[in-house]
Amino acid sequence: MALVNENFLKLPVSYLFSDIAKKVNAFKVSHPTARVISLGIGDVTRPLAPAVIEAMHKAVDEMSRTSTFRGYGPEAGYDFLREAIIKNDFAPRGIHLDPKEVFVNDGAKSDTGNIGDILGLDNSICMTDPIYPVYVDSNAMCGRAGNLTPGGVWSNIIYTPCNAENNFVPALPDQKVDVIYLCYPNNPTGTVITRAELKKWVDYALKSDSIIMYDAAYEAYIQDKDIPHSIYEIKGAKRCAIEFHSYSKTAGFTGVRCGYTIVPRELTATTVTGERVELGALWNRRQCTKFNGTGYIQQRAAEATYTPEGKAQIQETIAYYMENARIMRQALTKVGLKVYGGENAPYIWLKTPSGTTSWQFFDQLLHGPHIVGTPGVGFGPAGEGYFRLTAFGTREDCIEAMDRLTQWLG
Amino acid sequence: MALVNENFLKLPVSYLFSDIAKKVNAFKVSHPTARVISLGIGDVTRPLAPAVIEAMHKAVDEMSRTSTFRGYGPEAGYDFLREAIIKNDFAPRGIHLDPKEVFVNDGAKSDTGNIGDILGLDNSICMTDPIYPVYVDSNAMCGRAGNLTPGGVWSNIIYTPCNAENNFVPALPDQKVDVIYLCYPNNPTGTVITRAELKKWVDYALKSDSIIMYDAAYEAYIQDKDIPHSIYEIKGAKRCAIEFHSYSKTAGFTGVRCGYTIVPRELTATTVTGERVELGALWNRRQCTKFNGTGYIQQRAAEATYTPEGKAQIQETIAYYMENARIMRQALTKVGLKVYGGENAPYIWLKTPSGTTSWQFFDQLLHGPHIVGTPGVGFGPAGEGYFRLTAFGTREDCIEAMDRLTQWLG
Numbered sequence A, B: 001m002a003l004v005n006e007n008f009l010k011l012p013v014s015y016l017f018s019d020i021a022k023k024v025n026a027f028k029v030s031h032p033t034a035r036v037i038s039l040g041i042g043d044v045t046r047p048l049a050p051a052v053i054e055a056m057h058k059a060v061d062e063m064s065r066t067s068t069f070r071g072y073g074p075e076a077g078y079d080f081l082r083e084a085i086i087k088n089d090f091a092p093r094g095i096h097l098d099p100k101e102v103f104v105n106d107g108a109k110s111d112t113g114n115i116g117d118i119l120g121l122d123n124s125i126c127m128t129d130p131i132y133p134v135y136v137d138s139n140a141m142c143g144r145a146g147n148l149t150p151g152g153v154w155s156n157i158i159y160t161p162c163n164a165e166n167n168f169v170p171a172l173p174d175q176k177v178d179v180i181y182l183c184y185p186n187n188p189t190g191t192v193i194t195r196a197e198l199k200k201w202v203d204y205a206l207k208s209d210s211i212i213m214y215d216a217a218y219e220a221y222i223q224d225k226d227i228p229h230s231i232y233e234i235k236g237a238k239r240c241a242i243e244f245h246s247y248s249k250t251a252g253f254t255g256v257r258c259g260y261t262i263v264p265r266e267l268t269a270t271t272v273t274g275e276r277v278e279l280g281a282l283w284n285r286r287q288c289t290k291f292n293g294t295g296y297i298q299q300r301a302a303e304a305t306y307t308p309e310g311k312a313q314i315q316e317t318i319a320y321y322m323e324n325a326r327i328m329r330q331a332l333t334k335v336g337l338k339v340y341g342g343e344n345a346p347y348i349w350l351k352t353p354s355g356t357t358s359w360q361f362f363d364q365l366l367h368g369p370h371i372v373g374t375p376g377v378g379f380g381p382a383g384e385g386y387f388r389l390t391a392f393g394t395r396e397d398c399i400e401a402m403d404r405l406t407q408w409l410g
Helices: A006-010 A016-030 A050-062 A079-093 A108-118 A133-141 A195-208 A279-290 A296-304 A308-334 A358-367 A395-409 B006-010 B016-030 B050-062 B079-093 B108-118 B133-141 B195-208 B279-290 B296-304 B308-334 B358-367 B395-409
Strands: A102-105 A125-129 A157-161 A179-183 A211-215 A241-246 A259-262 A268-270 A276-278 A339-341 A347-351 A386-390 B102-105 B125-129 B157-161 B179-183 B211-215 B241-246 B259-262 B268-270 B276-278 B339-341 B347-351 B386-390
Touching (some): A006 A133, A006 B279, A050 B050, A102 A279, A108 A211, A108 A241, A108 B279, A179 A195, A195 A211, A279 B006, A279 B133, A308 A339, A308 A395, B006 B133, B050 B308, B079 B102, B079 B259, B079 B296, B102 B108, B102 B279, B108 B211, B108 B241, B108 B279, B125 B133, B195 B211, B308 B347, B308 B395
Parallel strands (some): A125 A157, A179 A211, B125 B179
Antiparallel strands (some): A241 A259, A268 A276, B339 B347
């Protein structure tokens, strides 16, 4: 008699974005003439950079000839990409990595979800709250998160809240934690972490022998020169952190699928009897068993983001989205809303007006100005009373949404 | 103190293909003038079909324009592909599926490796032996396989041997098993399963409430009209089987990355207290959490394999590889070796000459005719004394390898 993994049954039946989709669809059916503007899901809208398009056409052509055809690539990625990553994303920041420490993947979601495979089930988990739901759900699926309690709190997760009261600076946990998930620039709040604050986490992790899962998927949106792009800018981080990167938001690869994960050689965790084991070796073993590498065409596409043309084109797109964010911040502030994020990140996090819950505000925005955003509580208990808007829409939609919102609240 | 998943430490330190690569590299260093022909790893060598190339160029162009750009797709795949799969791979065989039962992925290795996520850790596992190592290793990583004993046998896996003695027809297990892995046409033996034999397994699974993981990655190579292409050709299989498909071997997508998994709606497993749970819902939840869909370009590529031109071009490539297999079978038989497979599969499985172990034969072939194959014992204990050759090479290499082998053994 085959048994299911009952941890799955502890997860809420519906997920945030499907709940949103259902509400939006119901609204559209009852309001067929309303044009709904979505600033909800964090998907990009700008096309791929010309340099990327060119590289992909070239790679497709290579696949059409016997002499240049590529079959299975190395599970962790081609050296041409791993070397380009090191040269462009790390070396300029004084971070020295070996290509073997770079694991190319099909997007950060896969790796942030799968990374737990290499860790024991008894580790205690700490997360900033609100947070990207994948960290929570993937830990729930293997039982590491414990049980879901009525307030939306998992019994074995130690939450460190980020909200207006603490200016979105999470406090270090006051109890022992083994694995810490940090995401900066943050999804969903759009806030960043200073070098000094990040150092506190690295020092904590080194002292308590914990691992930091550092999700840097939005680092390309950092405008402020003092904000760290990589946790490895902090001394000692190679001994305590895994870092996740993605081309999804950096270069609009949400429909292409390519990212990478850094597992430094110095990074170890222990067995129950105290022997130290290199996590890079375990992750490599995991990937060689359950992943067959990212496609050649996608890897050539990623490589093209590092050419001079590619870099310039990508910066242009990022500037486009950041101008959206500026327009949104300005309009939202003008109508008296408290707004966070959006300065070094494509996400805007706003406080719902006086006591409105996240879902109430969602309904009001949908039925009033016909704007779709994401209820903050969907990202964790501390997200209640907040709301996320993304800057990934078109300029036209962004301006129109802000006009509607201004009129509606004005 | 972060703890590692100690199940990883039970795995052999090195893996089959890296051991092979090391031996080959060492040989090449000491024999710099020898031209080694590899018939080892199951990677294809023919370029992609023109119809696929054309579809990919078109999709790349769509990604270059705002109006046709595609970001995140549905996690389980676009309907255009899911519908094409049903229409072409199943409907003609009388199998009726709903698009929601089709889960598009980045290759069968990911899903055969990850599928265990949705099952409890206490299930007993049965595998034919020898077998594709991913099934074993992925179960070992989560602890379900137990411990590795000296003979290369995992303590919690029930093996059902396939060898010349039983004409490669695995016996049903004589003890209760919960999850059964079957791969037909088989990797590594290249043998197939008849409808009558497959029915025995389906009937067994239905009776004992077990789940069959059916890997049909090589079904496109079946030439014999009576051999089933899908387990769902057997009555009742939708209530007991998950089926894995891949474009890797069918259409040369090893470097593109696209496949799919069928989880029928009727398929359930139970909780400890006996409630039945739909496995499709759990798999969907798993994929929505830890996978962000297959890229748009890859899915358009897969769709193109179902056009009339695509189908014809793919059949031509399959015929090319099967002609290789025929040449190899003929030559190997002529020199007196016992040869299996290669008639409905791109793999040839040969019995090593009189008492030679798999690895001894590997060394002899490398140092003698400079041919690389795969030692059968690398696929499981019952593979000892066998050796795998693949038909995925070029015609020229295939002919030359057989000439060298004939001379060497002659």
